Amino acid sequence: MQILAALVLAVIAGQLSGTDAGLFGVTFYSIYDFFGRLFLNALQMLIVPLVAASIITGMSSIGKSGRLGGVGAKTLIFYIVTTLLAVLVGLALVNAVQPGLSNGRPVGEQLSLDASSAQVAHNIKSGSASDVVDVFIRMVPPNILDAATSNNAILAVIFFSILFGFFMTRVSGKPGETLRNFWQGVFEVMMKMTHWVMLFSPIGVFALVAKVVAETGFAAALPLVIFALTVVAALLVQSLLVLPGLLYFIGRVNPWKMYRALSPPLWIAFSTASSNAALPSNMECTEKNVGVSERITNFVLPLGATVNQNGSALYECVAALFLAQAYGVELTFATQFTVVVLALVTSMGVAGVPAASLVAITLIMSVIGVPLEAIGVLFVFDRILDMMRTAVNVFGDSAGAVVVARLEGETDFKVSTVPG
DSSP, X not given: OHHHHXXXXXXXXXXXXTTTOEETTEEHHXXXXXXXXXXXXXXXXXXXXXXXXXXXXXXXXXXXXXXXXXXXXXXXXXXXXXXXXHHHHHHHHXXXXXXXXXXXXXXXXXXXXXXOHHHHHHHHHHHSOSSHHHHHHHHXXXXXXXXXXXXXXXXXXXXXXXXXXXXXXXXXXXXXXXXXXXXXXXHHHHHXXXXXXXXXXHHHHHHHXXXXXHHHTTTTHHHHHHXXXXXXXXXXXXXXXXXXXXXXXXXXXXXXXXXXXXXXXXXXXXXXXXXXXXXXXXXXXXXXXXXXXXXXXXXXXXXXXXXXXXXXXXXXXXXXXXXHHHTTOOOOHHHHHHHHHHHXXXXXXXOSSTTTHHHHHHHHHXXXXXXXXXXXXXXXXXXXXXXXXXHHHHHHHHHHHHHHHHHTTOOXXXXXXXXX
């Protein structure tokens, strides 16, 4: 409600103030810009330690006690495959619809995006791989400390964190326990910092949106509506075709009855935009209403709330490419491949709280060279899209539980079972 109120007030304030009005020689526009930049800098500040700590602790929790075998392996494969499919759905739709273009022309001017197309094209060219092979080369850093000081080298940080978290589980005794406790502590601190920064999101939203409206008036409305509809269409494809298809052909259950059985956690996810808030209800309904065993539910769903973010990964991909289109930049296959990889991996480290995807989007924008100031235009529809993508995330978790249970030999589901 605070963010929605901030949006309304930002539209009114930006429309009334324009770029020239002010007090005591200071324009309101410069005030919007100041607080907007502070908020964006705070988001950037979180990227490297949050992503590193979340991946290391995640790998540690998955890798210990042999969980990478059996149920754990099936769960991870399902989550990775469905998240990749979600990103590819978003990639296909954003390239087909091209919401960043209007009548073949970039909408950057309508959205008051200041940087020139030539400058952004130069940043993207210099900030992304020249070919796909080079993307993988950049994943292995010659110096991890250098990579950790730059948000543009986040792929290297992610790769190192995966290796570190995995091999940390191979260290036994007190040294291993100390390492796990240390990184768990770092992760919890970063989560608290993320929550703290997000407390200021209404102010950040107000400043960023008011700045855009002050420059453009309501000219930005149509491109942003088309962008929002593109995201909604992609989420519908993922939730009504991709996930139901996996439930029907692999889980062998009726996906439409799954929706009815899971309505309580889906409504909680939609209303709170938090997969963590929906987790207790999701575990209860998946076990009692769907019929998945407690053994599967207690492992698959908590892990899914952390690493399975279908809707978030889809949104990150569409948002980053929409902004690049708005600047009039033609993205190469290698750059789009980089976006796909980043959306896939960073979504697994996104906190299950409202607006947390913004951290991952700023990361992707930094890597491909899109100016971070452009993220302000996303706030107009971010809250409603956040609610929708969180519901997709939660349904994907339960779908994973059903598929893994079926692969583990469970057949006694309470939702209709498909013969065969």
